[in-house]
Amino acid sequence: MRRREVLLRGAALAAASLAACGGGGDDLPTDAQALDGRGDRDPSVVPPPSNPKARVIVIGCGMAGATVAKYLRLWGDAVDVTLVDRDSRYTSCILSSLVLTGQRSLSSLVFTHDALRSRYGVRTVYEEVRDVDPVSARVTLASGTVLQADRIVMAPGIAFDDVPGLTDPNAMPHAWKAGPQTTLLARQLAGMPKNGSIVLTVPKAPYRCPPGPYERACLLADWMRLRKPQAKLIVLDANPGFVAEADNFGRAFRELYGSVIEYRTDVLIDSVDPASRTLFTNGGAVRGDVVNLIPAQRAPAVVQAAGLANATGGRFAEVGVLDYASTVAPSVHVIGDSSATTQPKAGHIANQEAKVCADALARIFAGGSPDPAPVTNSACFSTITMSKAAWLHAVYQYDSAQRAMLAVPQASGASSGWSGDHFEDMGIWFRALMADSFA
Numbered sequence: 001m002r003r004r005e006v007l008l009r010g011a012a013l014a015a016a017s018l019a020a021c022g023g024g025g026d027d028l029p030t031d032a033q034a035l036d037g038r039g040d041r042d043p044s045v046v047p048p049p050s051n052p053k054a055r056v057i058v059i060g061c062g063m064a065g066a067t068v069a070k071y072l073r074l075w076g077d078a079v080d081v082t083l084v085d086r087d088s089r090y091t092s093c094i095l096s097s098l099v100l101t102g103q104r105s106l107s108s109l110v111f112t113h114d115a116l117r118s119r120y121g122v123r124t125v126y127e128e129v130r131d132v133d134p135v136s137a138r139v140t141l142a143s144g145t146v147l148q149a150d151r152i153v154m155a156p157g158i159a160f161d162d163v164p165g166l167t168d169p170n171a172m173p174h175a176w177k178a179g180p181q182t183t184l185l186a187r188q189l190a191g192m193p194k195n196g197s198i199v200l201t202v203p204k205a206p207y208r209c210p211p212g213p214y215e216r217a218c219l220l221a222d223w224m225r226l227r228k229p230q231a232k233l234i235v236l237d238a239n240p241g242f243v244a245e246a247d248n249f250g251r252a253f254r255e256l257y258g259s260v261i262e263y264r265t266d267v268l269i270d271s272v273d274p275a276s277r278t279l280f281t282n283g284g285a286v287r288g289d290v291v292n293l294i295p296a297q298r299a300p301a302v303v304q305a306a307g308l309a310n311a312t313g314g315r316f317a318e319v320g321v322l323d324y325a326s327t328v329a330p331s332v333h334v335i336g337d338s339s340a341t342t343q344p345k346a347g348h349i350a351n352q353e354a355k356v357c358a359d360a361l362a363r364i365f366a367g368g369s370p371d372p373a374p375v376t377n378s379a380c381f382s383t384i385t386m387s388k389a390a391w392l393h394a395v396y397q398y399d400s401a402q403r404a405m406l407a408v409p410q411a412s413g414a415s416s417g418w419s420g421d422h423f424e425d426m427g428i429w430f431r432a433l434m435a436d437s438f439a
């Protein structure tokens, strides 16, 4: 089997129908219509179950939440699934650094939940979740509405630490959640002087997308050679070295971008002055014309307030990886970037954790137990230039002695170098992954 086929095997379902979920889609039914079924008159539309055997509320409809909702409906028989998100559309972080170089539009990364409703009978509610009671399995929305479930699946992604002095986050945008900050950072970069300087910070691990900051650095350095030839990029890494793909990024930083990138390790940011765009660090003050400040990360407040962030020094939620149930609240499952596992915080892994969780819940609702030996896989492509990419992939298998997902060395690895062919593969992989999650 060719490598491309191996990489895509885990996410290749329904790729053909992706066009239905990317961009556009202004014909969403209202929340109320979706909830009582009046919004969809097409007889081919799948309704939610009328006599459900269990009710699940999914909080967050990103990579993990969309996938768990879809597969709970596919595998869970008559399970009633309600998705709650503050936004009715999802903007993919994956490929969003290409928006900074003008290679993609942000709108090309937008996905709706239409297919989840119409093809799978998932209910959707668009509101902020204010509070989760992990004992009674109740969810309180910002409006005060209370939803009751048998199980809750939390997939709210990440939140950022406050940075002392950063009163206006837009002064030094992270663009680490795709959206308005991505557009803002792109605008700041385009307006930067030709001989200016960019500062990009890498937070202490664990953070969302381990190779992401380095791939953004490579992409920006290549773009600078073209658009801002005398400009410099200073990368301030809070870690002792590259957190992922050290061979490829190390080589690219040295061989391709030695005269563009200045890479400093073990740099901690104490505070910032947004007015002068200065960062005060353990190695002195650093100023940039544009500062892409990516703060340290943790599970969002809704996970913290429910008392579920009991790992990584209180940052993320500890879960059992057979069913992703919280270790302190068995009827609440935490998947995606909010959970603490041995797997990376990545969209592909969020999709995989969601499927393991959906399968476990389907088995539990049918009176059985979760699969005792789950396997997950992850592929990650990193842009090394504006037209060439490298890749990294891993297969994880459950280890019953350590009760953890461990990488299988024979089935894991990285590309040796980068190529235009891998860049093309990246687009195919992305379409398949997003279709598997949203279509």
Ligand SMILES: Cc1cc2nc3c(=O)[nH]c(=O)nc-3n(C[C@H](O)[C@H](O)[C@H](O)COP(=O)(O)OP(=O)(O)OC[C@H]3O[C@@H](n4cnc5c(N)ncnc54)[C@H](O)[C@@H]3O)c2cc1C
Binding pocket: 059, 060, 061, 062, 063, 064, 065, 084, 085, 086, 087, 090, 092, 093, 094, 095, 096, 097, 127, 128, 129, 130, 155, 156, 157, 158, 175, 176, 177, 178, 208, 209, 212, 300, 302, 335, 336, 337, 338, 345, 346, 347, 348, 349, 350, 379, 380, 381
């Ligand atoms: C620049 C960049 C590049 C990346 N590239 C890759 C890549 O190449 N490959 C890869 O696998 N991963 C990549 N990632 C990582 C990937 O985007 C994340 O790991 C993935 O999105 C995590 O999925 P999630 O479902 O946990 O969180 P998210 O996808 O962030 O979804 C969380 C959802 O929860 C909702 N939400 C949160 N709190 C609430 C609340 N209180 N009430 C209601 N709704 C709420 C949000 O609105 C959001 O829709 C990249 C990330 C970045 C930033």
